[in-house]
Amino acid sequence: MTSFRAFGLVEIVVAVAVAALFCMAFVGAITYGEESSTLSGMRNRANFLADEGIEATRNVRDQSYANLVNGTYGLSTTTGSWKLSGSSNTIGLFTRTITIATNDATSKLVTSTVSWQQNAVRTASTSETTILSNTSLLANQAANLQVNTALIHLSGVTSNSLQGITVQNTGTNAIVIDKITVSWTNALRKITQVDINAGTVWSSGGIGTPTGSQSSGTALDITNVSLTGGAAATPITQFLFDGVMLINIFTITFTMSDGSTKTVVTTQL
Amino acid sequence: MMSRRTPYRGFLLVEMVVYTAVAAVLLTVIATCVVAMMRARQKDVAIQEVESQGLEAMLVMTTALKNGQTVVTPSTSAFATTLSVSTSTASVSPMVFSLSNKALVETDGAGASVPLTSKRVVVSNLSFANYATSTTYGSVRIQFTLGYASTTSRFDTNYSQTFYGTGSIHRPPQ
Numbered sequence: 057m058t059s060f061r062a063f064g065l066v067e068i069v070v071a072v073a074v075a076a077l078f079c080m081a082f083v084g085a086i087t088y089g090e091e092s093s094t095l096s097g098m099r100n101r102a103n104f105l106a107d108e109g110i111e112a113t114r115n116v117r118d119q120s121y122a123n124l125v126n127g128t129y130g131l132s133t134t135t136g137s138w139k140l141s142g143s144s145n146t147i148g149l150f151t152r153t154i155t156i157a158t159n160d161a162t163s164k165l166v167t168s169t170v171s172w173q174q175n176a177v178r179t180a181s182t183s184e185t186t187i188l189s190n191t192s193l194l195a196n197q198a199a200n201l202q203v204n205t206a207l208i209h210l211s212g213v214t215s216n217s218l219q220g221i222t223v224q225n226t227g228t229n230a231i232v233i234d235k236i237t238v239s240w241t242n243a244l245r246k247i248t249q250v251d252i253n254a255g256t257v258w259s260s261g262g263i264g265t266p267t268g269s270q271s272s273g274t275a276l277d278i279t280n281v282s283l284t285g286g287a288a289a290t291p292i293t294q295f296l297f298d299g300v301m302l303i304n305i306f307t308i309t310f311t312m313s314d315g316s317t318k319t320v321v322t323t324q325l
Numbered sequence: 326m327m328s329r330r331t332p333y334r335g336f337l338l339v340e341m342v343v344y345t346a347v348a349a350v351l352l353t354v355i356a357t358c359v360v361a362m363m364r365a366r367q368k369d370v371a372i373q374e375v376e377s378q379g380l381e382a383m384l385v386m387t388t389a390l391k392n393g394q395t396v397v398t399p400s401t402s403a404f405a406t407t408l409s410v411s412t413s414t415a416s417v418s419p420m421v422f423s424l425s426n427k428a429l430v431e432t433d434g435a436g437a438s439v440p441l442t443s444k445r446v447v448v449s450n451l452s453f454a455n456y457a458t459s460t461t462y463g464s465v466r467i468q469f470t471l472g473y474a475s476t477t478s479r480f481d482t483n484y485s486q487t488f489y490g491t492g493s494i495h496r497p498p499q
Contacts, residue, residue: 068347075351079358086365093369097376097486104383104490111464111491118461133466136402137458147489 095174099182102150102170106184109154109168112138114188117164121190124164129154149173163189192228196316200227203310203320204289210324211294215302218295218324223252223310225283232313233281238295239273239307245300246271251293252281269298280313364480371473371484374445379471379488382429382441382448386467389420389431390492396463399455408453408465410494424451429469447472450487462494 112131115138116123123140130142130153144153150172159165166188171181207220225231236258238247246269250258257278258264265277283290295308302324309319336344389410390396397419399405407423417433424430427447430438442448451469472485 072347072351076354079354083358083361083365086362086369090365090369090372093372093376097372097379100376100380101486101488104387104488107387108466108489108491111493112456115457115461115464115493119458133454133456136456137461138456138464148487 095180098149098172098174099180102172102180102182103184105147105150105152106168106170106182109152109170110166110184110186113140113154113156113166113168114186116140117188118191121192124156124166124188126156126158126164129156159187163187195227197227197229197231197312197314198310198316198318200225200229200285201231201233201283201310201312201318202226202289203308203318205320205322208322208324210301212296214300216297216299218297218301218306219293221292221308221320222289223283223292224289225285225287228285230285231283233278233283233310234313235275235277235311237273237275237309237311239309240297240301240304241272242301242304243272245304246298247274247276247295248298249294249296250276250278251296252278253290254293255279257281275311367480367482368484371475371482374443375471375473375484375486378442378446379469379486382469382471383467383488383490385431385441386422387490387492389422390463390465391495393420393463393494394418394496396455396457396465396494399453399465401455401457401459401463404452404454406451406453408467410463422453424448427474442471445474447474456491457493462496464491464493466491 109131113124119137128143129140130145132139132141140154140156144151146152150170152168152170155167155169157165157167164187165185167183167185169181169183171179174180202224204222204224205220207222208218209220211217211219223233233252236250246260248260248269249256250264256263258276260267260269264279266274270276281290295306305321305323307319307321309317311317386408389412390408393410393412395411397409397411398407398421407421409419409421412418412420415434417436419434421432422429422441423432425438425440427449428444429441429448429451431441432438449470449472453468454466455463456466457464467490468487470485470487473482475482
């Protein structure tokens with residue numbers, strides 16, 4: 057009988073196995089840590105490329121909203137500026153596609169997706185989505201309102217009706233005339249009626265506000281007049297006053313529904 | 326008769342040999358593991374340094390572009406090795422980004438140059454391309470390569486990456 061026997065083979069094998077396990081765990085942790093740094097780095101760089109897709113598409117939109125046609129694209133810079141072309145881009149190990157779809161009548165949904173091979177068996181992707189609006193619509197309504205005063209004249213038995221003005225929408229989007237403010241120099245006179253396209257849109261009798269004959273410079277809230285983009289000129293049939301308006305300087309300000317204004321000045325002898 | 330059994334006998338030669346062999350194997354395995362761990366750690370430091378500094382530098386430049394007024398350099402459809410963005414705050418306008426002593430530096434207005442990258446990385450191939458048109462605001466593609474500046478040659482710490490990104494002036498349309 058031995059009271060101090062040596063290690064058995066089994067004990068040695070177990071000890072070695074435990075030591076090996078620890079080693080493997082450490083090496084594994086460090087190796088995976090390194091891999092995760094690489095992967096997160098890749099993702100960061102992919103995010104920049106996805107962002108680039110959005111920024112470039114925004115620039116293409118700024119060139120012309122009509123450039124945003126639904127579909128899947130890549131980007132090209134061969135002409136010195138951003139262009140949608142092809143169906144994807146390859147930047148190193150990253151592949152980027154830009155998808156344009158309709159969001160609503162005045163905006164597009166743009167998605168920039170970047171995908172890449174993380175390792176031999178795994179692919180990853182990141183994407184960024186934004187809505188790009190037709191910013192040409194942001195141009196105010198007044199910018200597209202053309203007021204033609206070439207044929208302006210005073211008419212009526214007592215020269216109390218200002219006629220011959222036409223308004224036209226030279227843009228593509230509707231213009232709504234909300235208010236008209238007319239100023240003149242003869243303080244004794246008052247305005248009593250405004251007719252556009254042969255229909256009364258304001259009168260002292262109660263169409264529009266305020267009611268009653270109005271002095272020079274009063275904003276007349278007329279029945280809204282809508283002008284379609286590209287349509288023919290609409291005549292402002294008349295501004296009717298309560299007396300002779302000869303020898304007056306008229307200042308007419310149109311206020312559109314978006315708050316933008318257009319002013320014309322004319323002198324009648 | 327006296328017993329020949331000795332309760333405290335020495336090791337047999339074969340036992341010593343086996344012991345030494347096992348110890349040698351164990352030590353070799355452990356040493357290999359430690360070296361592998363150190364190598365992996367060094368490499369990880371290099372990767373993190375390059376990736377994080379690249380991310381940071383790119384963010385600073387794209388943000389400057391987003392908040393800027395106009396792109397002074399490069400001009401439309403042109404390339405340049407410096408980026409100059411004018412801002413609405415006169416004291417820091419223009420913001421200029423360029424390469425100096427292998428580092429990316431930012432110079433705001435008449436101020437001193439401030440490095441955006443540390444000595445631990447080397448910046449190269451810095452280039453800017455303005456892909457806007459005459460009717461759109463500046464849209465600058467930024468490209469640069471970051472490499473880890475190894476201080477020790479004991480381990481392989483070579484790591485470099487090329488970063489691409491684009492920043493545009495974000496202003497309401499004209």
